[in-house]
Amino acid sequence: MHNNSHFQPFWFSEALKKESDNTVTSLKHDIQTDVCIVGGGYTGLWTAIELKKQQPNLDIVIIDKGLCGSGASGRNGGCMLTWSTKYSSMKKLYGEEEAVKLVQASERAVYEIADFCKENNIDADLRLNGTLYTATNKAQQGAMNGVLEQLSKHEVNSWQEWQHDKVQQEAGSKLHCEGFYSPAAASVQPALLARGLKRVAENMGIKIYENTPMENISTEIPISITTPEGDIFTKKVVLALNAWMLEQFPQFKRNVVLVSSDMAITQPIPEKLNDMGLKDGKTVIDSRIFVHYYRSTSEGRLMLGKGGNYFSYGNKISKVFDSPSRYSKLLRRSFNKLFPKLEEEKFAATWTGASDRSTTGLPFFGQLDGNKDIVYGLGYSGNGVAQTWIGGQILSSLVLEQKNEWSQSGLVSGPKGSFPPEPIRWCGAMMVRNAIRRKECAEDNGKSPLWLDKQLAKFANAAGKADKA
Structure with a gap:
């Protein structure tokens, strides 16, 4: 049975309620496999699915210490955004050509995920209604100009400026004073997507063991992974642990900072949202450093999130990440400011997610200590819902030792730069x-x-x- 006794973030508990079969399979004995993927969130699931597509005979096992998608994948804001606004930092890191490729790949990812959900009957409330990047004060205005100029120069600019009135109308708030819209974005119920990917993976013959934490990994040949009740002997390992990577692999401790993103969601209020102009699933994001982001769901709830609140000391995954948000007052203030007409609306739930913020704000992939049989990826920096699809392409290419655009991507460079040590x-x-x-x-x-x-x-x-x- 699913263990529902402890706190579960809103999306995840909603997703579990919809599952008719809630048996959980844990590993109880030793097994042998071709590929063991540690971590059953988006990155692990996309990697497994891609591997199986390319090599149907491959024996693939996924283990997760909780339930698939119970980490960041099932509790984020569900904003499927691209890397187009990060063009300038990608150009600095990887050069012009690679930056253009990554912008295009991140836009393609949004459509690939939408198509995948259609083909596989994953009902994840995925709505391809684009995104609106706005300014909510004078100081933020013009923040997009530089990057859009560069994107236009390379003919990869999917953004258009909207008239002031249209921005306020479509964003449902008078606080916005400037806005740029791109159709290459979507919103999704993130836990339904994760659980849907799990179902598809299992139907493809991928074995998934939940409530099965990795306790140890021995890098001898064959590689073995120890779990509480069974060992896994495997030829290849994919570490798709995201923020949890730091607990077992201290070598990454200084390459990321764990920081919370906090979210709140209302009861269904479809008529009110409709009257305000929030008629579809577009995501709205402002231009501050610690962004506000919000979007409605198809049942008429309004979700608001804010990044950059709780910073974890020593990158410990603390209880803060598994309880209602301790920043609900902050969320309430932002909510009332953006939507004064909804001041009376109580939040149905608040929750927190751990975001693994890398020094560059982009994920990085590589081989663990140069061992080509153990590959990893982490550091999505809170922008991973669509980008994990790219992670799956990269990691599957590394596992299969292919030489292609994915395995040779600028992102496959291991961590770039590090943060200072504690304290x-x-x-x-x-x-x-x-x-x-x-x-x-x-x-x-x-x-x-x-x-x-x-x-x-x-x-x-x-x-x-x-x-x-």
Whole structure:
């Protein structure tokens, strides 16, 4: 049976309610396999599905320490966005040609996932209604101009500027003073997508063991993975653990920072949303460093999230990530400011997700300590719902040792850059976070931020926005 006794984030508990068969299979004995994937979220599932598509005879096992999708995959904001707004930082890291390719790949991912859901009857409330990037104060205006110019130069610009009135109308809020729309984006019920991928993977013959944590990995040949009740002997391993990677592989401890993204959702209020202009599933994201993001669901709920709140000391996955949000007051303030007409609407639920923010704001992939039989990917930085599809392409290519655009992508370079050690890192993160809050508060009130706050905020800006989780 599913273990429902502990806290489950809203999307995930909704998804489990819809499953007719809720038996959970855990590993109880030793097994042998060709490929063992550790982590049953989006990255692990897409990798398994891609491997099976290419080599149907491959024996593939996925293990997850909880239920598939119970980590970041089942609790994010469900905003399927692309990397187009990160073009400038990708160009710096990987060069122009590769940056253009990654923008195109990330847009293709959105449509590939939508098609996959249709073909496989995954009802994940996926709505291909695009995204609207807005400014909610004067200081944010013009934030998109530079990157759009560069995208246009390479003919990969899917964005168009909308008239002021249209932005406010379609975003359902008078707070927006500028907006750019791209059709290459969607919203999705993230846990239904994860559980749907699990079902498809099992139907393809992939074996999935839930409530089966990896306790140890021995890199001798054959590689063996120890779980509480059975060992797995395998030729290849894919580590798709995301934020949980840091608990077992300290070598990545300084390459990512665990930071919370906090979300709240209303009861269904379809008529009110309709009257406000929120008529479809487009996602709306503002231009602050710690972004606000929101979207409606097809049953008429409104979900609002905000990035960059709780920074984990020493990258520990703490209880904070598995309970209602401790920032509900902050969420409420933002919600009331954006939607004054909905002040009376209570939140049906709040929750938190751990986002593994890399130094570049982009994920990185590679071989563990140079061992070609053990590959990994992490660091989606809160922008992974569509990008994990790319992760699946990259990791499956690495497992099959193919030389192709995926295995030779700029992202396959291991971690780029590192954060300072503790306690400097945490103190620094707090200083920067609080400076950003003061700066954005001043800007919201039409005032000029303090010089020091602006300088400190640049540290976060260098890695791009603290995206959705």
